[in-house]
Amino acid sequence: MAASILLVEDDENTRVLYEEIFKKEGYELTVAVDGESAVSLALRGSFNLILLDIMLPKRDGFSVLEELSKDTEKKYRVVMLTNLSHDSATKQARNLGALGYIVKSAVTPQKLLEEVKKYTVK
Amino acid sequence: MGIGAVSTVILTFLANSFLLLVVFRNNPKSWTNRLVASLALIFALWTVGNLLALWPGEELVRLFWVRVVMLITAPMGGVTFLLAQIFPDSELPSGKKYLTWFVCFIMVATGIFALSPWMFVSLNNTANGGFDLTPGPAMILFAINHMGFTTIGCVLLVRKLLQSRGKVRFQRMFFITGTILTLILITLSNFVAVVFFGSMQYTFIGPTFTLFQVGLTTYAIVRHRLFDVRQYVIRAVVYTLFIFLLGLVFAFSFFYLRSVVFPSAVVDLRDSIIFVPLALGLALIFHPLRIRVDKLTDHIFFQHRYDPSQVLYDMALIMASTLRLDDLAHYFLRELLSEIGIERGFILILDGDTISSSFHEGFTDTPPYPTKEDLALCVSGRGIVLYEELPEGRLKERFFELRVYAAIPIRTRKEHVGVLFLGEKKSGDPYSGEDIRVLDIVAPEAALAIQNALAYEKISLFNETLKSEISKATEELKHANEHLLELDKLKDEFVSIASHELRTPLTAIKGFLSLELDKKLPKESKDHLVRAYSGVERMIGLTNDMLDVSRIESGRIELVKDVFNITALTREVLEDMMAKATLKKIRLSINTKAPYILTSDKNKIQQVLINLIDNAIKFTPEKGTVSLSLKKKNNFIEVSVTDTGIGIVKDQFEKAFSKFGRLDTSATKIGQTAGTGLGLYVCRKLVELSGGKLSLESKIGVGSVFRFTLPV
Numbered sequence: 001m002a003a004s005i006l007l008v009e010d011d012e013n014t015r016v017l018y019e020e021i022f023k024k025e026g027y028e029l030t031v032a033v034d035g036e037s038a039v040s041l042a043l044r045g046s047f048n049l050i051l052l053d054i055m056l057p058k059r060d061g062f063s064v065l066e067e068l069s070k071d072t073e074k075k076y077r078v079v080m081l082t083n084l085s086h087d088s089a090t091k092q093a094r095n096l097g098a099l100g101y102i103v104k105s106a107v108t109p110q111k112l113l114e115e116v117k118k119y120t121v122k
Numbered sequence: 123m124g125i126g127a128v129s130t131v132i133l134t135f136l137a138n139s140f141l142l143l144v145v146f147r148n149n150p151k152s153w154t155n156r157l158v159a160s161l162a163l164i165f166a167l168w169t170v171g172n173l174l175a176l177w178p179g180e181e182l183v184r185l186f187w188v189r190v191v192m193l194i195t196a197p198m199g200g201v202t203f204l205l206a207q208i209f210p211d212s213e214l215p216s217g218k219k220y221l222t223w224f225v226c227f228i229m230v231a232t233g234i235f236a237l238s239p240w241m242f243v244s245l246n247n248t249a250n251g252g253f254d255l256t257p258g259p260a261m262i263l264f265a266i267n268h269m270g271f272t273t274i275g276c277v278l279l280v281r282k283l284l285q286s287r288g289k290v291r292f293q294r295m296f297f298i299t300g301t302i303l304t305l306i307l308i309t310l311s312n313f314v315a316v317v318f319f320g321s322m323q324y325t326f327i328g329p330t331f332t333l334f335q336v337g338l339t340t341y342a343i344v345r346h347r348l349f350d351v352r353q354y355v356i357r358a359v360v361y362t363l364f365i366f367l368l369g370l371v372f373a374f375s376f377f378y379l380r381s382v383v384f385p386s387a388v389v390d391l392r393d394s395i396i397f398v399p400l401a402l403g404l405a406l407i408f409h410p411l412r413i414r415v416d417k418l419t420d421h422i423f424f425q426h427r428y429d430p431s432q433v434l435y436d437m438a439l440i441m442a443s444t445l446r447l448d449d450l451a452h453y454f455l456r457e458l459l460s461e462i463g464i465e466r467g468f469i470l471i472l473d474g475d476t477i478s479s480s481f482h483e484g485f486t487d488t489p490p491y492p493t494k495e496d497l498a499l500c501v502s503g504r505g506i507v508l509y510e511e512l513p514e515g516r517l518k519e520r521f522f523e524l525r526v527y528a529a530i531p532i533r534t535r536k537e538h539v540g541v542l543f544l545g546e547k548k549s550g551d552p553y554s555g556e557d558i559r560v561l562d563i564v565a566p567e568a569a570l571a572i573q574n575a576l577a578y579e580k581i582s583l584f585n586e587t588l589k590s591e592i593s594k595a596t597e598e599l600k601h602a603n604e605h606l607l608e609l610d611k612l613k614d615e616f617v618s619i620a621s622h623e624l625r626t627p628l629t630a631i632k633g634f635l636s637l638e639l640d641k642k643l644p645k646e647s648k649d650h651l652v653r654a655y656s657g658v659e660r661m662i663g664l665t666n667d668m669l670d671v672s673r674i675e676s677g678r679i680e681l682v683k684d685v686f687n688i689t690a691l692t693r694e695v696l697e698d699m700m701a702k703a704t705l706k707k708i709r710l711s712i713n714t715k716a717p718y719i720l721t722s723d724k725n726k727i728q729q730v731l732i733n734l735i736d737n738a739i740k741f742t743p744e745k746g747t748v749s750l751s752l753k754k755k756n757n758f759i760e761v762s763v764t765d766t767g768i769g770i771v772k773d774q775f776e777k778a779f780s781k782f783g784r785l786d787t788s789a790t791k792i793g794q795t796a797g798t799g800l801g802l803y804v805c806r807k808l809v810e811l812s813g814g815k816l817s818l819e820s821k822i823g824v825g826s827v828f829r830f831t832l833p834v
Contacts, residue, residue, distance in 0.1 A: 109640075110636070
């Protein structure tokens with residue numbers, strides 16, 4: 001069965017791009033457009049991977065990450081997928097328990113898929 | 123009555139007359155002078171009358187002269203009393219008119235009685251040439267007149283003496299001394315001698331002693347300044363006594379020795395056997411004795427004497443010892459007061475005609491300083507202003523209130539610096555000529571020293587102002603700097619957000635272009651899309667570089683350290699870049715297999731590697747090679763990126779690493795799109811931040827080697 005991914009992305013163009021890429025590869029994709037819906041979707045559902053942006057409306061990615069880390073029952077596999085690339089951001093993400101950190105502008109679709117594959121293959 | 127008596131009387135008469143003239147001419151309008159002149163006249167006439175009364179002759183004639191003498195001397199007590207009242211002022215006491223009239227009345231009454239038989243009833247010649255007098259009842263009046271007025275006068279004088287100071291004090295002292303001396307000597311000659319010798323043969327000398335009174339009083343009035351007079355008088359008296367004593371010793375020794383050696387011998391040449399050695403002996407001991415006497419008198423009478431050259435030397439030292447006005451003024455005052463022996467003093471420093479600062483010594487509180495007008499009077503003359511030389515008036519009263527005796531202008535040749543006010547001397551002496559000379563020398567020296575101190579103060583003040591200005595400016599700079607740092611932070615945030623916002627749409631474009639490029643497309647379309655893709659990539663690179671530069675320059679870049687295998691990392695990057703190299707038919711290779719492990723920021727090193735390899739591919743013509751190698755050197759890993767590019771001229775090396783340092787000769791010539799010009803700058807900064815060095819070696823037409831080191 002294909003891995004399920006929760007994609008949290010507020011930019012419509014980017015969202016459409018990733019939907020296309022991941023659906024083509026056969027991933028089961030759920031999309032959230034802001035921090036709060038991301039939290040509620042993540043808590044309700046169960047995803048193999050959460051691709052989390054940082055600069056989000058309503059609640060930023062770090063806050064989402066923090067909220068999810070409070071849940072002691074479930075383990076969330078989160079990889080940051082963002083265009084913020086400064087050191088403090090990467091550091092903070094890592095400290096909050098993110099598995100990886102992908103800078104959107106730095107990767108091609110191919111590269112992104114390779115990365116995601118790494119995190120979804122068990 | 124021999125020739126000696128006559129000549130003594132004549133000399134006394136002449137001397138008294140002379141003094142009379144001197145004192146009267148000195149100031150005919152002054153009542154003090156008039157009264158002293160009257161005394162001199164009385165004494166002069168008394169001398170003559172006395173002689174005539176003592177001259178052997180008829181009893182009646184002698185009685186007549188006795189009565190004349192009584193008439194002459196009748197005003198003596200009254201005049202002395204009046205003189206004691208006013209001395210040394212020139213006016214009669216205005217509030218005591220009745221007293222003056224009363225005194226005059228008593229004098230006149232005594233005079234009238236003196237001529238009458240009520241004073242002396244009769245005179246009888248005695249066997250030894252003298253006479254006996256039978257006094258009448260009016261003699262009591264005479265005695266009261268004389269003893270009463272003189273005694274009251276003396277008491278008055280002593281009281282006034284104690285209240286007075288300065289020159290007046292000395293004038294009064296002279297007057298009292300003269301009066302008392304005269305009284306004692308007359309008593310000795312006219313009464314004690316009569317009792318002792320039973321004859322009046324010495325009585326004629328009596329009036330001679332009046333010369334002491336008139337002489338000393340005249341001197342006190344006439345001499346303008348009494349400087350040093352005490353010194354001279356005492357010296358003179360001591361020397362006279364000394365020589366007199368020596369003479370006595372000589373005479374007694376001579377006669378004693380003579381009586382022992384040549385008893386009952388008549389005076390002859392043999393005396394010289396005693397006389398000569400004695401004289402020689404005395405001559406030999408005279409000088410050392412005199413020095414002893416000098417020392418002794420100095421010790422007794424002149425304890426307060428000082429050595430002027432020593433004082434001048436000490437004062438010069440003091441004035442050279444400090445540049446602080448405060449210290450200078452205090453040291454100066456203290457030293458001067460203690461050296462000359464002055465009770466108190468103060469210095470006023472003038473700025474124009476206002477007092478800019480003041481210093482006092484010996485006053486318990488700050489004394490009320492003279493007003494501008496008083497000061498102007500003090501400095502108007504050339505030299506020292508002494509209390510007694512001041513005309514009666516406000517300034518003199520002021521001096522009295524301030525208990526100031528002398529005002530010395532402190533000035534240089536050009537300007538007034540201040541005024542030094544000095545009180546009385548501790549000894550009670552007036553200022554001597556020597557004191558004045560010392561002050562005359564010290565004052566201009568002090569003026570210079572004070573001027574220097576003032577200049578120093580000004581400079582210090584300027585210095586202080588400068589310091590505070592500097593610290594103010596520094597504070598402002600600090601604020602400005604903080605503000606700048608704040609601004610820098612804001613800029614950093616802005617760049618951070620701006621680059622993020624820019625990258626978001628670029629990411630989408632890049633992604634979609636990438637998807638399209640994967641499809642089978644007509645060559646032309648594919649070509650267009652490739653160009654669009656590279657444009658987007660460049661834009662992303664630009665935003666990344668801008669962000670990096672901003673972070674590097676604000677020092678907000680941090681290293682996130684990891685242990686990793688740099689050989690593996692290099693390989694990964696190499697593989698990522700392979701497509702690009704292949705596109706240009708460039709052989710991209712790595713010739714190191716050994717794994718090198720180090721601790722550093724993996725992302726940053728990756729960034730550096732991408733940048734360098736990308737550059738190498740960009741600036742290497744088609745079919746060239748780009749090769750990578752790693753090696754360990756001491757505690758560093760050295761990574762080299764060697765290309766067969768066009769090379770860089772040596773003097774352009776530094777430019778290559780500078781911000782926006784794009785080289786004219788490079789990519790444009792090959793027809794490639796150039797970078798932002800920030801890449802190498804960022805690389806070098808990142809390598810340096812990681813503790814390594816990025817260097818360049820290049821040869822035109824052969825190629826370039828970019829080499830960076832990283833600590834293990």
